[in-house]
Amino acid sequence: MHQLTEQIMEKRVLKSLIVEKQKEIASIQLIERPLELETTGNYIFIGIRRAGKSYLLYQHIHGLIKSGQATINDILYINFEDERISFLKVEELNLFLECYQEMYTGKPLIYLDEVQNIEGWEKFARRLADSKYKVFITGSNAKMLSREMHTTLGGRFIAKEVFPFSFKEYLTFHHVTLERNWEYGDLRTQVVKLFQDYFYYGGFAESFTIKDKRSWLNALYQNILLGDVISRNDIRNENAIRIIVKKLAESVMQPSSLARIKNVVDSTGTTVSRNTLVDYIQLLTDAYLVFGISNFSDKLSDKETFKKRYLFDNGLLNNFLFDPETRLLENMVALNLKQKH
Numbered sequence: 001m002h003q004l005t006e007q008i009m010e011k012r013v014l015k016s017l018i019v020e021k022q023k024e025i026a027s028i029q030l031i032e033r034p035l036e037l038e039t040t041g042n043y044i045f046i047g048i049r050r051a052g053k054s055y056l057l058y059q060h061i062h063g064l065i066k067s068g069q070a071t072i073n074d075i076l077y078i079n080f081e082d083e084r085i086s087f088l089k090v091e092e093l094n095l096f097l098e099c100y101q102e103m104y105t106g107k108p109l110i111y112l113d114e115v116q117n118i119e120g121w122e123k124f125a126r127r128l129a130d131s132k133y134k135v136f137i138t139g140s141n142a143k144m145l146s147r148e149m150h151t152t153l154g155g156r157f158i159a160k161e162v163f164p165f166s167f168k169e170y171l172t173f174h175h176v177t178l179e180r181n182w183e184y185g186d187l188r189t190q191v192v193k194l195f196q197d198y199f200y201y202g203g204f205a206e207s208f209t210i211k212d213k214r215s216w217l218n219a220l221y222q223n224i225l226l227g228d229v230i231s232r233n234d235i236r237n238e239n240a241i242r243i244i245v246k247k248l249a250e251s252v253m254q255p256s257s258l259a260r261i262k263n264v265v266d267s268t269g270t271t272v273s274r275n276t277l278v279d280y281i282q283l284l285t286d287a288y289l290v291f292g293i294s295n296f297s298d299k300l301s302d303k304e305t306f307k308k309r310y311l312f313d314n315g316l317l318n319n320f321l322f323d324p325e326t327r328l329l330e331n332m333v334a335l336n337l338k339q340k341h
Helices: 002-027 053-066 094-103 121-130 147-153 167-173 187-201 213-231 238-250 258-267 274-286 300-305 314-318 325-340
Strands: 043-046 075-079 109-113 135-139 158-161 290-294 306-311
Touching: 002 053, 002 075, 002 094, 043 053, 053 075, 053 109, 053 135, 075 094, 109 121, 121 135, 121 147, 167 187, 187 213, 187 314, 187 325, 213 238, 213 314, 238 258, 238 274, 238 306, 258 274, 274 290, 290 300, 300 306, 306 314, 306 325, 314 325
Parallel strands: 043 135, 043 158, 075 109, 109 135
Antiparallel strands: 290 306
């Protein structure tokens, strides 16, 4: 009897969350980003925190409603960063489907936001896909794209990386359209000013209207480092991984070997083994904080140990630098090329 009462209370909470999210999504105002999806595909949106993955889910829902392919009641959207469902385990996720089916008729479109917070989520996602549900997933860890994950998901999802706003999108946010020969008119001054802001503070849309952008970016960095890297992976040598990030940021433009990075860490009195260093850099890469580029002409062993490394947003990189212009410029070019190619 006690267990039945608890489940009834849980379902009441879940039903209220379903309706609450439907109302929120229906009322949100959007500036559309480029988004091309296969009509029959299930998708995983993956990228750094606050890049706009949830935003693209909202945009997709708005598009379906606008075209008449769905109504807001067809949407089952679950945000797994909501503390009100922090008690859920993977075996309880089906409660959301049960709640939806008690409230509505038909098969919902399912959106699982930051689902990596639920251990074992991939089996639930595969079961949904096998049952012919349309499923859209977001996550902030590149492990979701690993070979093992693709094996578990059985090739039923298409992966799509999401980056912070490009400068073109940044201009759209500020209602600026570049016509032909714009650089010779009055618009040039406004574009130069906007580029200065974008160049130093990056493309996280939530920061665009904030005056103290540096504090916002620092809080985001701490959230990624402490939450997605240190806490999630139970890292005890926090000082070492902080020094590694600082070294990588300061070394933008110069290729860095693993041996050189290890020497820098060791010189601070915080020792780290080579294998641990490799693991830490991989965790930073998985969290979409940094990415590496090898020299195309290097032999295979050098490609793995000797790389240029960049951060996923100029605003995050700028937090670490003095006289940052040349490194920010190269970081921006690297980001642009990575996004396109």
